[in-house]
Structures are given as structure tokens and as C-alpha cells.
Amino acid sequence: MPGICVIGLQWGDEGKGKISVYLSRGAKAAVRFNGGANAGHAVRLNGRELKFHIIPIGSVFADSAVIGPGTLIDLDVLIDELRKLEELRGRVDLMISERAHVVLPIHKSLDSMWEESRGARRVGTTGRGIGPAASDRYARFGVRVVDLLERETLREKLRTALAVHHLGDGERSEELYDWLVSRVPVIDSYVRDVGPYVAGVIDQGGAVVYEGAQGTMLDIDHGTYPYVTSSHTIASFVPLGVGVSPRYVSRVVGVVKAYTTRVGGGPLPTEIEGELGAIIRERGHEYGTTTGRPRRIGWLDLVGLRYAAELNGVDELALTMVDVLSGLNEVKVCVKYEVDGKTTSRYPSTVERLSRVRPVYQVLRGWKGLEGERVREVIEEGYGGLPVEARRYVEFIEEDLGVKIRLISVGPGHNEVVVK
Numbered sequence: 224m225p226g227i228c229v230i231g232l233q234w235g236d237e238g239k240g241k242i243s244v245y246l247s248r249g250a251k252a253a254v255r256f257n258g259g260a261n262a263g264h265a266v267r268l269n270g271r272e273l274k275f276h277i278i279p280i281g282s283v284f285a286d287s288a289v290i291g292p293g294t295l296i297d298l299d300v301l302i303d304e305l306r307k308l309e310e311l312r313g314r315v316d317l318m319i320s321e322r323a324h325v326v327l328p329i330h331k332s333l334d335s336m337w338e339e340s341r342g343a344r345r346v347g348t349t350g351r352g353i354g355p356a357a358s359d360r361y362a363r364f365g366v367r368v369v370d371l372l373e374r375e376t377l378r379e380k381l382r383t384a385l386a387v388h389h390l391g392d393g394e395r396s397e398e399l400y401d402w403l404v405s406r407v408p409v410i411d412s413y414v415r416d417v418g419p420y421v422a423g424v425i426d427q428g429g430a431v432v433y434e435g436a437q438g439t440m441l442d443i444d445h446g447t448y449p450y451v452t453s454s455h456t457i458a459s460f461v462p463l464g465v466g467v468s469p470r471y472v473s474r475v476v477g478v479v480k481a482y483t484t485r486v487g488g489g490p491l492p493t494e495i496e497g498e499l500g501a502i503i504r505e506r507g508h509e510y511g512t513t514t515g516r517p518r519r520i521g522w523l524d525l526v527g528l529r530y531a532a533e534l535n536g537v538d539e540l541a542l543t544m545v546d547v548l549s550g551l552n553e554v555k556v557c558v559k560y561e562v563d564g565k566t567t568s569r570y571p572s573t574v575e576r577l578s579r580v581r582p583v584y585q586v587l588r589g590w591k592g593l594e595g596e597r598v599r600e601v602i603e604e605g606y607g608g609l610p611v612e613a614r615r616y617v618e619f620i621e622e623d624l625g626v627k628i629r630l631i632s633v634g635p636g637h638n639e640v641v642v643k
């Protein structure tokens with residue numbers, strides 16, 4: 224499987240980090256192709272909690288770590304994670320695309336200012352400067368990694384960026400220049416054109432794991448706009464965000480949490496209010512990896528998942544957090560929506576319409592016993608060791624989506640996975 228992409232099919236936080244780590248054993252490269260430090264990829268490796276925001280977390284196993292041109296780079300986060308990875312693995316074979324854009328401190332200030340101006344319609348961003356940095360990229364005021372190596376170009380670009388946003392004069396621009404330039408010696412030896420490297424790895428038979436950030440429903444065009452992130456989060460963006468042709472993507476693994484979570488604003492049709500939502504939140508430690516905000520909790524939504532699976536051309540699924548639902552008497556799955564007096568299986572294109580839908584649920588029996596020592600036994604026993612009700616849940620999803628679930632995650636550890 225030379226080029227595998229790991230894509231979230233919900234609103235992010237599906238457990239892509241853990242699945243990417245699982246799939247990266249033996250891979251030649253782990254690659255980030257979208258988003259920035261708004262992402263929080265986490266895994267428990269040998270009893271230690273690891274979190275990465277911009278370096279692909281698969282690089283704890285893969286031979287090299289690649290940050291593609293489709294990303295937005297926060298230099299301080301990058302430097303911090305580079306040290307963390309060096310501590311884990313010794314010298315790191317890191318490659319940072321010269322074409323990737325840099326998130327500047329002004330982007331973070333603008334992020335909070337823009338949120339303030341949205342009032343009640345605030346997106347609930349992570350505050351990492353993603354929207355403003357992406358908007359400068361498309362308005363062609365962006366600073367790219369390669370600009371950090373060309374000092375005069377950098378000075379000029381910073382002056383323009385500050386002027387465009389009415390954020391200061393020559394003095395401010397010199398401060399920003401010094402801030403950036405002081406970070407260059409730590410990263411400059413890693414900067415290169417990454418596309419040919421990734422293509423070369425695959426041409427020589429090596430495996431590459433493309434690690435998606437956020438989830439399908441947060442895609443700028445195909446998600447629940449405007450409550451989305453400012454980049455593409457779906458499989459079609461992989462070639463663009465890496466700089467390779469589409470033939471370097473051979474397989475799409477869609478990652479689905481056994482329930483739904485969302486952090487930030489926007490509709491969540493299957494939201495579970497009250498005590499049960501709070502119980503699942505605590506059990507699943509559903510607090511943002513990047514911001515610590517409590518995540519909203521909902522039942523699984525097959526209308527949304529059918530849309531996401533189709534949009535991404537998903538070849539197989541990884542179902543995560545199955546252990547978190549253990550102990551519930553019943554679990555609900557949304558199989559269609561009712562909207563404006565009619566039932567529909569179509570995912571609406573506007574949040575106005577999505578906020579009017581009423582989920583129609585199928586109720587399935589819950590499962591018990593996926594806790595403590597039993598989890599280890601289940602992993603050893605394989606799929607047949609899962610409680611029968613949990614298997615029924617897995618098969619119900621497979622039948623509905625017409626896609627096989629190959630990996631079932633039953634704990635936060637990197638190898639707490641049942642292969643089906």
C-alpha cells in the first residue's frame with residue numbers, strides 16, 4: 224500500500240493520530256498535507272502521552288517526517304516538536320516544504336479580532352491564526368518558508384502584510400523580521416522541495432502515510448461552512464497539499480469515532496444533551512488537544528458519514544473509541560433526517576438547513592466489559608473477542624456505508640487495535 228491517506232470523516236478528533244501511528248510502522252514517510260497547529264494528533268506510546276500539532280505524529284515510527292506545501296506553519300510549535308521528536312528518536316529526518324506558508328504573530332491577533340467581530344456567529348476557532356494566515360495566502364500577501372531564507376524579500380513582504388492589515392509601521396515590521404530570522408537557524412537545514420522526495424519514496428516501493436488534519440465536516444468548501452477551518456481536509460487535497468500527482472494516493476482510510484464530537488460553533492444534529500453527554504465526555508476525555516475546550520458529544524450520524532465516505536472515496540474504515548461507549552444499555556445511530564416535514568438521506572449544503580434537521584434514530588443494544596484487563600484479552604482474541612453487541616454495531620455501520628471496517632480501536636495505546 225504505497226500511499227495511504229488517513230482522513231477524518233467527522234469534525235476532527237476522530238483518533239487520526241493514533242491510526243496514523245498504527246499505520247506508520249515500517250513506512251518510509253509520515254506526511255502532513257493540510258492545516259496547521261490547530262490540529263492536535265495524540266497517541267499513548269509505551270505509557271507516555273504524545274501530542275503533535277504540526278509534525279506528523281506517524282514520524283514516531285516512520286523513517287522520515289514531511290510537512291507539505293498545503294500546511295500553515297507555526298514556527299515555535301514546529302521547533303518545540305522537533306526537539307520532542309529528537310528526544311524520542313535521535314536525529315530526525317524532517318523535511319519542511321519551502322512552499323508552505325508561515326503563521327505570523329499578527330495572524331493570531333487577527334484571529335481573535337475577527338472572532339470578536341463575528342459576535343454570535345463566531346466560529347469558535349482554535350486561536351492559532353489559521354483563518355488569517357490562509358486568507359493572506361490566497362490574497363497573495365503570505366510569507367512562505369522559502370522567504371525566510373531570502374532576507375530582503377522577507378523584509379518587503381512583512382512591510383506589505385502589516386500595511387494591508389493596518390497593523391503597524393516600519394518599527395513593527397523590523398520586530399517581526401527579527402522574530403522570524405532568529406528562528407531560521409533551527410529549521411533552515413530541513414527546508415526543501417518535498418513533492419519529489421515523496422514521489423521518489425513511492426516510486427521505489429516505500430510506503431507513505433498522509434496524515435489528514437481536522438475532519439471532512441470542517442472542510443472549507445465541503446464542510447458545514449462557515450463553521451469550518453480554512454483549508455481542505457478531504458482526500459482530494461492530498462496531492463495538492465504534498466505536491467505529487469494523484470496517482471501517489473493509493474488508499475483512503477476513513478477514521479470514524481464510535482460517536483460524534485464537535486468543538487466550536489455550528490450545528491451538531493445528533494447532539495446528546497445532559498448527563499449522558501457529560502458521562503461520555505469524561506470517559507472519552509473529550510477535551511480539545513490543542514485548546515482544552517470541552518467537546519460537544521453526539522450519537523453516530525450515518526447521514527453525515529455516507530456523505531463523507533463518498534466524498535473521500537473511502538476504501539476502508541477505522542472505528543475508534545469503541546471502548547468509551549462500553550457500559551451503555553443502548554446506543555443510538557442516526558439513519559436519516561427529517562427536515563421541513565420530509566425525511567431525507569441527503570446531507571444539507573447549508574448550516575441553516577442542517578440546524579433544522581431532526582435525526583431519525585435506530586436504537587441498538589449497548590455492550591459491556593470493554594474495560595481494564597478485558598481490553599487486552601479482546602486484542603489478543605481478535606474481532607471474535609469483542610462483545611457481540613459491539614460486533615453488531617460494527618457490522619451495522621459497514622452494511623449501511625458499504626465500506627469495511629478494518630481497524631477497531633479499543634483504547635488510547637498505539638497498539639490497542641483489533642484488526643478485522
Ligand code: IMP
Binds near residue numbers: 235353
Ligand atoms: P480554526 O481551524 O482554528 O480556524 O478553527 C475553525 C474550526 O475548526 C473550529 O470549530 C475549531 O474548533 C475546528 N478545528 C480546527 N482544528 C481542529 C482539530 O484539529 N480538531 C477539531 N476541531 C478543529
